[in-house]
Amino acid sequence: MKTKLLGVFAAAALLAACESTPDQSAAGAGQTSGGPRPGSQEDLVVNVGDRVFFDFDRYDVRADGRPTLQRQAEWLQRYNTVNVQVAGHTDERGTREYNLALGQRRANAARDFLVAQGVSGARVSTISYGKDRPIALGSNEEAWAQNRVAITSVR
Amino acid sequence: MTPFSDRPRLLTDTQVEALRTLSLSRRALLGAGAASIAAAGLPGTASGQGAVIDITRARTDPLPVAITDFQGAQPYGAQIAQVISANLARSGLFRPVDRRAFVTQGQEATPRFADWRAIGAQALVTGRVEQQGDRLRVEFRLWDVLPGQQIQGTAYTTPAANWRRIAHICSDAIYERLLGEKGYFDTRIVYIAESGPRDRRIKRLAIMDQDSENHRFLTDGSWLALTPRFHPSVNQVAFMSYLRNEPRVYLFEIDTGRQSLLGNFPGMTFAPRFAPDGNSVLLSAIRGGDANVYSIDLRTRAERRLTSGPSIDVSPCYSPDGQQITFNSDRGGNQQLYVMNADGSNVRRISFGQGRYATPVWSPRGDLIAFTRIAGGNFAIGVMRPDGSGERILSEGYQMEGPTFAPNGRVLAFYRESPARDTRGGGYSARLVSIDITGFNERAIPTPTDGSDPAWSPLLP
Numbered sequence: 218m219k220t221k222l223l224g225v226f227a228a229a230a231l232l233a234a235c236e237s238t239p240d241q242s243a244a245g246a247g248q249t250s251g252g253p254r255p256g257s258q259e260d261l262v263v264n265v266g267d268r269v270f271f272d273f274d275r276y277d278v279r280a281d282g283r284p285t286l287q288r289q290a291e292w293l294q295r296y297n298t299v300n301v302q303v304a305g306h307t308d309e310r311g312t313r314e315y316n317l318a319l320g321q322r323r324a325n326a327a328r329d330f331l332v333a334q335g336v337s338g339a340r341v342s343t344i345s346y347g348k349d350r351p352i353a354l355g356s357n358e359e360a361w362a363q364n365r366v367a368i369t370s371v372r
Numbered sequence: 373m374t375p376f377s378d379r380p381r382l383l384t385d386t387q388v389e390a391l392r393t394l395s396l397s398r399r400a401l402l403g404a405g406a407a408s409i410a411a412a413g414l415p416g417t418a419s420g421q422g423a424v425i426d427i428t429r430a431r432t433d434p435l436p437v438a439i440t441d442f443q444g445a446q447p448y449g450a451q452i453a454q455v456i457s458a459n460l461a462r463s464g465l466f467r468p469v470d471r472r473a474f475v476t477q478g479q480e481a482t483p484r485f486a487d488w489r490a491i492g493a494q495a496l497v498t499g500r501v502e503q504q505g506d507r508l509r510v511e512f513r514l515w516d517v518l519p520g521q522q523i524q525g526t527a528y529t530t531p532a533a534n535w536r537r538i539a540h541i542c543s544d545a546i547y548e549r550l551l552g553e554k555g556y557f558d559t560r561i562v563y564i565a566e567s568g569p570r571d572r573r574i575k576r577l578a579i580m581d582q583d584s585e586n587h588r589f590l591t592d593g594s595w596l597a598l599t600p601r602f603h604p605s606v607n608q609v610a611f612m613s614y615l616r617n618e619p620r621v622y623l624f625e626i627d628t629g630r631q632s633l634l635g636n637f638p639g640m641t642f643a644p645r646f647a648p649d650g651n652s653v654l655l656s657a658i659r660g661g662d663a664n665v666y667s668i669d670l671r672t673r674a675e676r677r678l679t680s681g682p683s684i685d686v687s688p689c690y691s692p693d694g695q696q697i698t699f700n701s702d703r704g705g706n707q708q709l710y711v712m713n714a715d716g717s718n719v720r721r722i723s724f725g726q727g728r729y730a731t732p733v734w735s736p737r738g739d740l741i742a743f744t745r746i747a748g749g750n751f752a753i754g755v756m757r758p759d760g761s762g763e764r765i766l767s768e769g770y771q772m773e774g775p776t777f778a779p780n781g782r783v784l785a786f787y788r789e790s791p792a793r794d795t796r797g798g799g800y801s802a803r804l805v806s807i808d809i810t811g812f813n814e815r816a817i818p819t820p821t822d823g824s825d826p827a828w829s830p831l832l833p
Contacts, residue, residue, distance in 0.1 A: 274706070309789075312730035312744050312773045313598065313825070314643040315700065315707055317619070318656065318663040318684040321640055325661045344617060345640060345658075349596060354570050354797030356770075 290334030308361035320345030440478025442499035455539035464813030722760030737781035
């Protein structure tokens with residue numbers, strides 16, 4: 218449900234980003250509209266969506282993650298000097314070494330999706346943290362779901 | 373920490389005049405001692421060859437041993453006795469006799485065995501420490517109380533700062549003489565010291581003696597460190613570091629603190645494990661989304677791929693003879709344990725129980741493979757034979773993993789995690805524990821901070 222909310226928000230924000238383009242071209246890195254600087258990490262998080270989620274012990278991109286990755290690909294094509302890193306994570310319900318590999322597979326799956334959308338693979342690096350850098354700190358299904366994730370960030 | 377060159381020196385027979393006067397020949401006495409202990413009805417030492425602990429007996433009836441303060445230079449004498457006593461008690465197989473019951477303090481040249489029999493001691497440890505400048509000469513004797521005989525008399529010299537190792541070496545001698553197999557007290561544990569909230573957890577390489585003493589942090593925590601494993605020489609560790617955000621396997625020299633990249637291989641490298649001969653390292657490397665097992669030759673740094681295919685093959689570990697490798701793979705649909713020949717041929721699955729199986733480690737004795745099992749919403753540590761038969765679960769809980777064998781194959785260390793009880797991670801902990809391979813005597817291994825990924829060293833060189 219969190220992803221859906223993000224989606225709606227991201228759609229609205231994308232429009233706002235388009236509207237602000239003329240200002241941005243004049244001001245360069247300025248924030249005349251008060252929103253995140255276009256092409257920035259904050260822009261990616263707020264207006265595009267920086268993460269996609271996975272099912273337990275799976276690394277295939279779910280249907281609900283595809284629109285996010287599509288927006289990331291479009292965003293990367295618009296800001297074609299920006300490089301990103303995709304970090305793969307897992308929940309805590311696995312062993313450390315296996316989860317390092319699973320996290321890497323998730324990062325690779327997200328990167329491969331971006332590349333399939335036309336983004337140069339050279340712009341997208343990957344890293345896996347397995348279960349060792351959780352996003353949510355609880356020990357319940359809600360936290361685990363948030364930690365089965367690939368997160369894109371500007372490098 | 374004392375460098376290995378300072379290993380306590382076993383004095384030659386000519387240096388141990390006092391001991392020789394007490395014994396015709398050490399070898400003969402040892403034989404007599406073992407036989408007399410068997411006669412006294414102690415478990416499993418009857419033959420003197422291939423003797424094994426009768427764990428069923430020992431766990432309900434640990435062997436009562438009286439350990440007197442070593443005479444002479446203090447506080448060393450008393451401290452050595454304390455360390456020996458703590459080691460033996462921690463094993464679960466011995467019960468140090470309450471010293472308040474001692475009639476004498478072991479100062480006589482020949483013990484008054486009736487006094488020790490009267491308080492229920494079956495074995496007696498006495499000793500003497502002489503300080504010679506900054507060195508110690510430690511004399512140690514083990515007595516079989518019932519027939520009233522010396523089982524062992526040994527002397528060592530060592531720098532005074534090294535007195536703990538003397539205590540551990542004496543503990544190993546007692547363990548071996550009374551139980552018929554080698555001890556594991558003169559060893560170290562390398563592990564990951566953890567602190568801070570889990571999303572910004574600081575993970576440092578750390579090392580300590582098996583009794584948690586002489587603790588030392590080896591890395592400063594700037595980068596995540598994971599999964600250290602000892603080189604057979606014990607002076608080098610292979611581990612995974614996120615140095616400069618590039619997760620790779622590194623080698624770390626304990627004496628010098630020197631850290632070096634194992635090799636410039638493409639992709640993430642992780643899950644290192646030295647070969648028994650110390651000449652190569654097994655690891656997993658991810659290329660194109662698949663994790664495969666590779667062997668890296670430490671002299672040439674040449675790699676050799678041992679597994680293939682679209683699967684996650686991780687946590688490789690050699691058999692003690694170096695002829696086989698166990699690892700876990702999801703090639704069959706979920707994580708299971710496999711064994712293959714050291715060249716990658718003849719792969720066969722060995723785990724068939726309920727759930728997922730991971731982190732297989734081969735016992736130094738070759739007879740068992742320890743593993744982590746995830747089933748029914750719980751984690752467990754267990755052992756099975758290398759052909760997959762005889763599976764036994766030793767410990768079970770919310771989360772635990774990463775078993776590592778003590779060098780005699782009788783004790784495992786692993787780490788246990790408790791669940792967070794709130795969304796901020798409160799209540800979460802990671803702790804090192806040890807357990808006898810029969811599943812009894814689980815106990816915490818104290819560490820200054822949280823700990824994970826323990827690796828138990830061989831007996832120190």
